[in-house]
Amino acid sequence: MCLHSISGPVVVKFNMSEDEQQQDLLLDDQAMDHQLLLDIDQDFPNTPSSEPIASGDDQDHRGKRKRNHRHSTHQIQRLEAFFKECPHPDDAQRKLLGLELGLEPLQVKFWFQNKRTQLKNHNEKEDNQRLKDENDQLISDNLRLKEALSSACCPNCGGPHSLGEITIDEQELQAQNARLRNEIERISAIVAEHANQQLMSFQMLPPSAQAIVGFFGAQSHSCLIESNNVELFIPVNGESEIKKMTPLALAQVAMEELLTLAQLGEPIWTSSYNYSTETLIEEEYARAFPRGLWPKMVGLRTEASRHSAIVCMNTGRLLDILMDVGKWSTFFSSIVARATTVETYSTGKEATYDGTLQLVTAELQVPTPLVPLREGLFLRYCKHHGEHWVVVDVSMLQVHENQMPKYRRRPSGCIIQEMPNDCSKVIWIEHVEVDDSGIHHLYKSILNSGLTFGAKRWLAILTRQCEKLASLMDINNSTSLKDANSDAMRSILKLAERMMISFCSGVSGSAAHHWADVSGTVLNDVRIRSRKNNGNPGRPPGVVLSASTSIWLPVAPKRIFNLLRGVPSRNQWDILLHGGMLYEALRIVNGQEQGNCVSIFTVGLPQEVNNMMILQESFSDTTCSYIIYAPVDAAIINSVLRGGDPHFVALLPTGFAILPDRPSTLHGGIHDEDNSGGSLLTVAFQILLDCCPDSKISMGSIATVKSLLSCTCDRIRDILLGNNVQ
CATH class of the missing domain: 3.30.530.20 (START domain)
Known part of the structure; x- marks a missing residue:
């Protein structure tokens, strides 16, 4: 390999030795400043006395050479300074510079030509040395990679890697691996844009994790090549697997x-x-x-x-x-x-x-x-x-x-x-x-x-x-209304299931259930949320308010659960009963714990005709207890019992959730009557504010809901702390 200059007579061979390169240069760097130019014959002022670089036409004008002499230090310094500013002076600049230094314009022209040639020779010499160093480094890297390749093996098949040059098959595998990685990044970016987040890149997995990722199995004929601490996972079973590779x-x-x-x-x-x-x-x-x-x-x-x-x-x-x-x-x-x-x-x-x-x-x-x-x-x-x-x-x-x-x-x-x-x-x-x-x-x-x-x-x-x-398989565990069969009871359980979902969404305020905070109502740990129903099945049309709060009570969770699910004490705290009594008309046992059941209550005496019934579910496990209920029209309940679709029954649930106040309260389980410690009681109401979905929520309505919530909490607190419940 050799480099040829674009202009000038310089030819630098890359494969020459350093001595040959030195001999091939026109002049030494140090001598160039003092011996480049020869003096001009004074008898021929229009012709240069010496021409280090001359063409054929210039040879016709040569005359008798005079004695050679060097430029002075001042002349060289001035020429060097001008060269830094302008390496290619025109005729006028050369004339002015010659007058200033006492030189002919042609002398100045030849000095600049030789200076440019000297600079080009110097740069090409450095380039040749740099290329030589890079070539030596590449040879060294090649030898090192061949040694590493000779000891590499496939961790999947355990076979040795072939020595020598990389085969065409391996080159194709490496190219396919690079293409698949690019596809992973592209798909990751699409998923990230969908979720407004950035997907974790497959390349971020540590080597130990990449080795685990053999999800293509034996049918994919994938191979993991390890060489020089680099792992290449190469699945080769088609484009259909690319999209799911990273997840x-x-x-x-x-x-x-x-x-x-x-x-x-x-x-x-x-x-x-x-x-x-x-x-x-x-x-x-x-x-x-x-x-x-x-x-x-x-x-x-x-x-x-x-x-x-x-x-x-x-x-x-x-x-x-x-x-x-x-x-x-x-x-x-x-x-x-x-x-x-x-x-x-x-x-x-x-x-x-x-x-x-x-x-x-x-x-x-x-x-x-x-x-x-x-x-x-x-x-x-x-x-x-x-x-x-x-x-x-x-x-x-x-x-x-x-x-x-x-x-x-x-x-x-x-x-x-x-x-x-x-x-x-x-x-x-x-x-x-x-x-x-x-x-x-x-x-x-x-x-x-x-x-x-x-x-x-x-x-x-x-x-x-x-x-x-499991309890649904045993019909005998239930006491039912007249003509209530197993299908009817399953419909009631589905209705109770919807009631549970609606209650929890109102308490948490999930936007997925279309609840929105009412501005200016987050005060004293009470949350007021609203939802506009436009005739959705299972929701009463209009504006619904959900009011909820949580309080601490120095009473064991089991005691609160027994109070709130009990029928005899219901009229002591339930404001909406207005002093009336509840009578259980239907009970469906749905768990092994006492009190885990779905019930339908009538309000007033059993023989009285009442158009309103109450659907209630109460249950308790080792971590939490719930009592949730909702008023339902008696005709609708009877329709469900006769096979009607429970999904179209409108519900406005009210209820309670009971949690222990600290982990130690669960030492004996939430069912332990003697369990010391306090409880966290959540109370929540859902109330239909107006039948028109576009109605505005007045401050008076909010105050009424808050008052209802506060009064219920106060009554429960007074009953529990006053030891009025056996």
Whole structure:
């Protein structure tokens, strides 16, 4: 290889030795300043006396040479200074410069020509040396890569890597790998734009995590080539797998972490609250997962708990509830305010949920207006793993640099093992990070314990719902109205289910249920929200107000539950009864705990004709208790009992939610009558303000609702603290 100058006689050969290059240069750098120019013959003033670079025409004008002489130091310095400003002077500039220095213009012209040639030679010499150094470095890198390639092997097949040059097949694989990675980034950007967040890049996975991501299986013929600490995951089973590569890779890693957390014991997990729940030790977790994909985010508090139970439901039906987002949100309606499937990446194989991958958005709630909703976007992945089924949730998206997340799910979910008699053993793990700046001080302790959103809470709801479904199989557990058969009772239970969902959404204020805060009403821990119904099925038309508040009572949760669900004491605190009495006309038992039932009450004496009935559901589990009721027209109830559709029955639920005030209250369980400690009682009303959806909400209406709420709380407090209830 050689470099030829564009102008001038200089030829620099790249493969020449340094001595040959020195000999090939026209003049030495130091001698150029003093010996470039020869003196001009004084007898021929128009012809230069010496011509270091001359053409054929110039040779015809040469005369007798005079004695050579050097330019003075002053002349050279002046020429050098002018050259820095103008390397190509014109005729006028050369003439003026010659007059100034006592030189002919042609002498000045030749000096500038030789100076430019000298500078070009110097630059080309440096370029040649730089190219030579780069060539030596490339040779060294090539030898090092060949040595590394000779010891590389495929971790999937275990075979040695071929020596020598990279084969054409390997070059094609590397090119396809680069193309697939670019496709991942493109699809990630699309999903990120949809969610207004930035998707975690596949390249961000640590090497250990990338090695786990073998989700294409044996059929894909994928290969992971390791060389010089570089890993190339190369799936080659077609374009259809590209779109789900990044979320499925993340889900696989989350599943591995969830399985590991389910198997570990102390010191990473520690038992608490009478050994009923296990909490995660963050320091031990950080040591166990030093290269985790979910580093702790500044400003977020960690909640992590583990709990296990055996539930009366077979594994197939349980998976159907967990993987169908609609069924999941209804089944866990007391904790899930809203859930939607954004996208389904995979529907599983062989008519099962094995390999099902979904992108889900959900709002989680606590039955109080003093704790904000937790909203998250996460992956849900189901996999058959040996004798177990694993359902894992994990937040897929990273937020923008200037946006702080309020809720993030680390690997959470459950491991399910099928048991005899259509039962299942469930290990539930909840591991989240949350911004708790908006939480009221009354709920700080119980939220920090993880009992409101933790594993124990989820399993308590699951256990109670399984008992509820099992009790429906036994008709004898119910006392019914005349002509009320099993289908009629199931319709009543569906109506109670809708009542529960409406009550919880009004308390939490979920925007998905069209609730909006009424401006200027957030005062003294009372929340007033409104909803405009335009003839939606199951909702009374007009403007509905939901008023809710939470108070602390120095009374055990069980005692409050017994008071509020009891019929004899109802007229002592229920203002809307106006002193009337309730008589139970129908009861449907829906759980093993005493008091877990759905009832229909008549108001007044049993023989009296009354057009109004009250539908009520009361239930309690190991973490929370509810009493929810709504007035319903007697004709509508009779219609439902005769087979009418319960979805079109308009409901305005009122009710109570009871939580322990601190984790230690649950030492003996919420059902313990002698349980010391206090309770957090939430009271909520829904009232139809006006039948016209466009009606304005007056301050008088708000004051009336607040007064009703305050009066009810005062009556309950007076009864409990006055020991008027046996």
